[in-house]
Amino acid sequence: MPASDRIIINLGTGSGVINWANFISQCFNGLVTGALLALISSGLTIIYGTLGVLNLAHGAMFMLGGYAGWVTYTYTDSFLAAVVAGSLFVMLVGVVMERLVIRHFYTRPHEDQLLVTFGLGIVFVETVRFFFGSLSQTVPPPGPLVGITDLGFMIYPTYRLALLGIVAVALLTLYFVLYRTRIGMIVRAGIEDSVMVDSLGINVYKVFMLVFGIGAMAAGFAGIVNAPVVSIAPDVGEAILVQTFVVVVIGGVGSFPGAVIGGLIAGEIISITTMFNPAYSQIMLFVAMTLVLVLRPHGLLGQAGRE
Amino acid sequence: MQIKRPYLVELFTALALLLAPFVLPHLGFSPSTINRILIWGLFGLGFDILFGYTGLLSFGQSAFYGTGGMFAAYLLTEAGFPYVMLSIVIGAVVAGVVGYLVGLIALKRTGIYFAMITVAIAEVFFFAEFNPLSAYTGGENGLPGVPTPVFNLGFTVLKFDTDWTMYTFLAFWYFVGIVIALRIVRSPVGAILSAIRDNPLRASALGHNIHGYKLTAFVVAAIYAGFAGGLLATMQGFMPPDAFMFDTSGQLVMQTAIGGAGTLFGPLIGATVWLYLSDFFQNVLHLGPTWKLVLGIVFVLLVVFLRRGIVGAIDDLYRMARSDRKNTAEPVAASSEAKAAAVEAMPARRRDGAQTSGPILQATGLTKRYGGLAANSDIDFSVDHGEMRGIIGPNGAGKSTFFKMLTCEVEPSAGKIVFEGRDITGMGVTDVCQLGLTKSYQINQLFDRLTVRRNLMIAALGETRGKFKLDLFKSIRSVPGLEDQVERTAALVNLTARLDTPVSELAYGEKRRLEIGLALATSPSLLLLDEPLAGMSPSERVETVALLKSIARGRTMIIIDHDMDSLFELVGKVTVLQEGRVLVEGTPAEIKTNAKVQEAYLGGVHGEVA
Numbered sequence: 001m002p003a004s005d006r007i008i009i010n011l012g013t014g015s016g017v018i019n020w021a022n023f024i025s026q027c028f029n030g031l032v033t034g035a036l037l038a039l040i041s042s043g044l045t046i047i048y049g050t051l052g053v054l055n056l057a058h059g060a061m062f063m064l065g066g067y068a069g070w071v072t073y074t075y076t077d078s079f080l081a082a083v084v085a086g087s088l089f090v091m092l093v094g095v096v097m098e099r100l101v102i103r104h105f106y107t108r109p110h111e112d113q114l115l116v117t118f119g120l121g122i123v124f125v126e127t128v129r130f131f132f133g134s135l136s137q138t139v140p141p142p143g144p145l146v147g148i149t150d151l152g153f154m155i156y157p158t159y160r161l162a163l164l165g166i167v168a169v170a171l172l173t174l175y176f177v178l179y180r181t182r183i184g185m186i187v188r189a190g191i192e193d194s195v196m197v198d199s200l201g202i203n204v205y206k207v208f209m210l211v212f213g214i215g216a217m218a219a220g221f222a223g224i225v226n227a228p229v230v231s232i233a234p235d236v237g238e239a240i241l242v243q244t245f246v247v248v249v250i251g252g253v254g255s256f257p258g259a260v261i262g263g264l265i266a267g268e269i270i271s272i273t274t275m276f277n278p279a280y281s282q283i284m285l286f287v288a289m290t291l292v293l294v295l296r297p298h299g300l301l302g303q304a305g306r307e
Numbered sequence: 308m309q310i311k312r313p314y315l316v317e318l319f320t321a322l323a324l325l326l327a328p329f330v331l332p333h334l335g336f337s338p339s340t341i342n343r344i345l346i347w348g349l350f351g352l353g354f355d356i357l358f359g360y361t362g363l364l365s366f367g368q369s370a371f372y373g374t375g376g377m378f379a380a381y382l383l384t385e386a387g388f389p390y391v392m393l394s395i396v397i398g399a400v401v402a403g404v405v406g407y408l409v410g411l412i413a414l415k416r417t418g419i420y421f422a423m424i425t426v427a428i429a430e431v432f433f434f435a436e437f438n439p440l441s442a443y444t445g446g447e448n449g450l451p452g453v454p455t456p457v458f459n460l461g462f463t464v465l466k467f468d469t470d471w472t473m474y475t476f477l478a479f480w481y482f483v484g485i486v487i488a489l490r491i492v493r494s495p496v497g498a499i500l501s502a503i504r505d506n507p508l509r510a511s512a513l514g515h516n517i518h519g520y521k522l523t524a525f526v527v528a529a530i531y532a533g534f535a536g537g538l539l540a541t542m543q544g545f546m547p548p549d550a551f552m553f554d555t556s557g558q559l560v561m562q563t564a565i566g567g568a569g570t571l572f573g574p575l576i577g578a579t580v581w582l583y584l585s586d587f588f589q590n591v592l593h594l595g596p597t598w599k600l601v602l603g604i605v606f607v608l609l610v611v612f613l614r615r616g617i618v619g620a621i622d623d624l625y626r627m628a629r630s631d632r633k634n635t636a637e638p639v640a641a642s643s644e645a646k647a648a649a650v651e652a653m654p655a656r657r658r659d660g661a662q663t664s665g666p667i668l669q670a671t672g673l674t675k676r677y678g679g680l681a682a683n684s685d686i687d688f689s690v691d692h693g694e695m696r697g698i699i700g701p702n703g704a705g706k707s708t709f710f711k712m713l714t715c716e717v718e719p720s721a722g723k724i725v726f727e728g729r730d731i732t733g734m735g736v737t738d739v740c741q742l743g744l745t746k747s748y749q750i751n752q753l754f755d756r757l758t759v760r761r762n763l764m765i766a767a768l769g770e771t772r773g774k775f776k777l778d779l780f781k782s783i784r785s786v787p788g789l790e791d792q793v794e795r796t797a798a799l800v801n802l803t804a805r806l807d808t809p810v811s812e813l814a815y816g817e818k819r820r821l822e823i824g825l826a827l828a829t830s831p832s833l834l835l836l837d838e839p840l841a842g843m844s845p846s847e848r849v850e851t852v853a854l855l856k857s858i859a860r861g862r863t864m865i866i867i868d869h870d871m872d873s874l875f876e877l878v879g880k881v882t883v884l885q886e887g888r889v890l891v892e893g894t895p896a897e898i899k900t901n902a903k904v905q906e907a908y909l910g911g912v913h914g915e916v917a
Contacts (some may be wrong), residue, residue: 054419101611110418111364112610115564118366118557119607126600134596238553242430245423253420279438286431293415293424 025154026275027268032160034267035167036222040240041247041259042174043218049254050190050211053102053113057121058219058244059237065090065220066232067128070137079142083224090220091213093124098212103205121237129234141228159228166225171260174218178256187211243270246289252302261300320485324478328471338470340586342542344578345477346535351563351574352488353531358560359569360492361524362504363417366556367425368532370409370432373551375402375533377436380450380546381443391456395537402533403526410525414518417507426553433551450546473542480538481575484531488571490780491527495768498783500524502765505754512716512752513829514740514769523777561606567616576617666725667692667833667863668713668744673722675708675887682708683887686722690833696865697874697895700884701908706867707749709884710837713865714746715739726833741774746835747826749867751818753810759821760793760806766828767792792828799858800824801850816847820854827858834858836866840873848873875899883907 044058055061069086073079097120105113140146141159149158178184186207189196219240223232230236243266251262269288273281292299331341350372357363379398382388413424436444444450456476458465467476491497502510503517511517540546549555558581559574566577581602588598613620666689673686683705690696700706711717713724716736724732726744739745754762767789772778784790797803800820805813813821819842826834839855840848852873855866859877868874875881875895883890883898885907891898898904 048419054422101607104611108614111358111362112614114364114366114419114422115560116607116610118560119603119610122557122603123600123607126597126603130597130600239430242426242553246427249420249423249427279434282434283431283439286427289424289427290412293412297415 021154022275023272025156026271028154028156028164029160029274030268030271031264032164032167032267033270034264035164035171036226036263037243037247037266038260038263039167039170039174040219040222041244041251041263042171042256043215044244045248045251045254045259046178046187046256047212047215048248050187051098051102051106051208052110053105053117054110055102055212055215056114056117056241057097057124058216059239059241060121060124061090061094061216061219061237062223062240063128063232063234063237064093064124065223066139066227066236067132067137067223068220069224069227070139070232073139079139079228082139082227083221086224087217087221090223091217093220094216095209095213097216098209102212103208121241125234125237132234134234136231136233138231139224139227163225163229167222170218170221170225174214175256177214183207183210243285246285248299249289250292250299252299255299255301258299258301316489317482317486321482324482327478328474335587335591336583337586338474340582342470342473342477344575344582345474345481346538346542347559347562347578347582348575349477349481349484349538350532350535351559351566351578352484352571353528353535354559354563355568355571355574356488356491356500356531357524357528358563359567359571359573360497360504361500361521363414363521363524364422364560365413365425365525365528366422366553366560367409367413367427367429367432368528368559369551369553369555370429371402371406371529371532372536372539372555372559373432373436373548374405374536375399375530376536376540376546376550377444377450378402378533379537380453380540383454383540384450384452385443391454391541392458395534395541398537399530399534402536403530406526406529406532407522409529410522414521414525426556429551429553429556433553436548436551444548445546447548449548450540451544453540453544453546455541455544477538477542480534484534485571487780488531490782492571493783494779494781495772495783495786496520496523496777496779498761498765499768501757501761502754505756506752509748509752509754509825510765512714512736512740512745513766513825514737514745514774515765516737516775519775523779527779561602563616565606565609565616567618567620567622570616570618570622573616573618580617664692666690667694667727668865669725670713671723671725673709673712673724674720675705675712675717676720681887683712683719686884686887686889688882688889690863690865692863693861694863694880695859695878696863697878697881698865698867698884699869699871699874699881699898700890703886704884705887706884707837708887710746710835710865710867713835714744737774740769740829740831743830743832744835745826745829745831745833746837747823747839749837749841751822753818753821753825755811756809758807758809759797759802759813762810762821763793763796763824763828764789766825767796767830770830792830796824796828799827800854816843819843819847820851823851823854831862833863833865836864836868838868839866840868840870852877 040058040062043061044055048054065086068089069082072085073082076082101116101120102113105116145159145162147158148155149161178187186202190204190207247259247262247266250265251258251260265288266285269284270281273284327341328338332338350368354365354368357365375398377398378401379394382394382397383391388394409428413421413428416424437446455466455468455473457467467473499510499515499520502515503520507517536550539550562577562581563574564577565580566573566575584602584605585598588594588601594601609616615623668688668690670686670688673683673688674681675683686709698706698709708717712719714736715731715734715738718733722732723730726739726742729742731739731742731744754765757765764783768786771786771789794803797806800823802817802821802824805817810818810821819839823836823839826836836855840851843851848870855864855877866874866878875898878895880892881895881898882892883904890907891901891903893901
């Protein structure tokens with residue numbers, strides 16, 4: 001598999017040409033990439049923060065979202081239906097996964113949790129490959145969003161512009177759920193001190209199941225709304241997972257604002273480096289992560305003692 | 308079993324490697340599959356030291372496997388270097404150097420962070436190989452034309468250009484690899500690595516520089532990976548770029564988990580199962596790409612149900628069978644457990660020029676603030692050589708925080724600590740333990756998966772070896788005085804009969820005694836005991852008080868406890884803390900009648916003691 005296929009969220013157009021117009025459009029690309037990464041990373045980070053489990057199958061959730069949406073789209077021809085079905089399906093997968101497997105791993109070492117979620121990720125990827133093959137699939141953007149839009153200072157693909165809005169709304173929704181609802185309060189309290197939440201008589205298992213579902217849904221939603229931009233294949237999740245890790249390390253594990261900021265930083269790094277030389281985008285991302293690790297080992301917004 | 312007959316494992320491995328080419332083909336293994344198993348097994352030896360023994364789960368080993376292999380392959384093809392074996396060794400060394408640099412970054416964090424960072428770093432290597440460095444690595448084509456090894460011995464020329472001759476070559480190196488790995492595991496470093504896996508906090512508190520040892524394990528794993536990568540290149544005659552892929556790291560992790568981590572042979576067994584099944588599913592059942600799905604499901608089931616892999620399960624069965632036989636003999640052993648009153652405590656450390664009178668520890672103006680909350684404020688505290696000091700105070704008086712500052716587990720917000728004339732403020736728990744100041748914890752901090760003997764060894768090693776020493780190939784049994792130190796400590800804390808029992812099987816009182824034993828085995832000149840009597844039954848308390856008295860000779864001790872009757876019986880002087888400050892200091896008799904103390908407790912004394 002050539003390397004270029006593996007930079008999945010790389011919306012790079014016209015890389016190599018360095019001028020102001022290209023720079024601005026790359027910054028825009030970075031914003032879109034970053035917002036998507038922020039959304040996916042938020043899902044990973046709230047699961048880790050609340051449940052203490054790092055879900056290595058999170059990339060597979062992104063992929064499942066894309067496929068569930070694509071299947072729905074081929075039957076209904078409706079993009080909206082695809083988004084709804086894709087998100088709900090992944091949420092369901094998350095809930096079932098928590099109930100059947102993850103729940104039995106809360107008391108086991110972190111390493112076992114990593115192993116089992118890694119294994120489940122493979123099972124998801126290979127199951128999709130079994131049913132739909134390895135060829136990549138595309139979902140076209142919804143009718144009104146096809147084409148390009150003239151922003152005055154540059155022209156930009158309409159769907160990507162819309163994608164920025166869609167992901168921003170999703171992030172705001174997640175923010176609202178986390179910071180303005182009862183369940184969100186419990187989740188944030190759980191991130192601070194899960195033992196305490198437990199002893200307050202809150203049924204943590206129900207909350208855990210829901211959080212796992214919501215976290216997975218964030219990735220699944222990103223998977224389907226990104227499908228019109230980058231075609232889907234069984235192993236799209238792998239590169240996403242790695243980028244998500246970098247985001248989380250930069251932002252700080254368990255921090256929702258950290259995931260958002262880390263996502264945007266990562267997105268801009270990928271896009272702007274791509275303008276100069278796409279081959280170095282991953283390397284620059286790694287350089288950024290290393291800098292953060294050296295200067296602020298717990299991430300930009302992370303707290304000490306959470307690992 | 309490894310302890311009594313040290314070379315048995317090596318012998319069996321050699322036999323198995325000799326027999327394999329005669330047995331395995333009949334079971335459906337092709338020679339090239341067997342060769343690949345050996346390479347994965349060798350790759351896994353290093354990984355098992357890192358993951359199984361040290362507890363560091365890396366998902367980025369592909370970086371070193373690829374680097375070592377690619378470097379060797381580049382030397383042998385593009386650079387035209389003629390010596391195959393030397394190239395492989397150079398590749399392994401390069402992988403080790405790269406591992407050192409990567410380790411410096413990745414080991415800044417532990418647990419899941421470590422896993423994430425290794426994944427990210429390995430991905431960078433993948434991208435670097437494919438693009439910026441493709442002029443050297445061949446990019447997605449890899450490097451073809453890697454020669455097979457040829458050795459001219461003068462009288463004959465050894466060539467390894469067929470599957471079975473290649474097998475002898477790989478089997479030889481696997482054997483060398485396992486011998487080295489076994490030595491590392493049986494060395495003092497090996498013992499400390501397993502201590503880091505079980506309880507890194509305590510390992511560093513016992514005077515071991517755990518960061519240095521983790522980095523050592525990381526580099527060892529990288530060297531094994533690089534060496535295996537070089538062998539892969541010469542076996543295939545081609546260095547594949549896939550070696551750098553995340554899949555490679557993932558497959559290694561899965562094979563190790565399937566075979567059993569922490570067994571050294573786990574990766575080999577896991578690779579055997581993995582490669583056999585993948586051949587079987589693809590060539591016999593014609594499942595095509597579905598084989599990976601089936602193996603993924605098998606892997607998940609194994610992780611869920613068989614926690615220690617195949618080798619671990621065999622080991623468990625073996626132990627079960629053995630303990631059935633042993634159980635009948637157990638009660639006799641328990642009743643004959645001798646009281647260890649007559650054992651002489653080992654002496655406290657003596658340093659040249661160290662004074663033996665006057666204050667051993669002086670703290671001035673010690674303050675610890677957590678945000679707005681002052682846990683300790685402005686404490687002046689001094690203990691003389693040979694003194695037994697008690698510290699009491701109501702819950703929340705700041706006693707444990709005070710101890711943590713003295714042992715340098717937490718840095719004071721203000722103030723100064725002087726130990727044996729040396730300013731130790733902000734020095735770090737490892738160095739302070741090396742100086743002879745250590746603590747037994749309020750909540751047991753033991754190495755749960757290891758035996759009592761191993762626990763005590765790890766504690767005693769800090770004194771004999773210093774905080775960091777790379778005696779990777781030295782047998783732990785040849786460390787002078789270690790055995791003696793362990794036996795004496797065990798006798799002191801009355802655990803001689805339990806020396807070979809894993810800590811997880813001890814009763815609570817025994818664990819409590821081992822907790823004190825760990826601190827004692829470091830031969831401290833100043834020993835802090837944080838609630839040594841907590842949770843003990845009355846009779847256990849009496850025993851422990853006697854134990855504390857016996858170890859007090861020639862040693863300075865500071866004891867925190869809520870059991871005032873016992874404490875007053877032990878110590879010569881008591882310091883009372885209240886709300887983070889020193890309330891009063893005096894002899895037990897003075898404290899008992901002190902009005903301020905009575906007021907501070909407000910009758911709480913009776914509640915606590917009863």
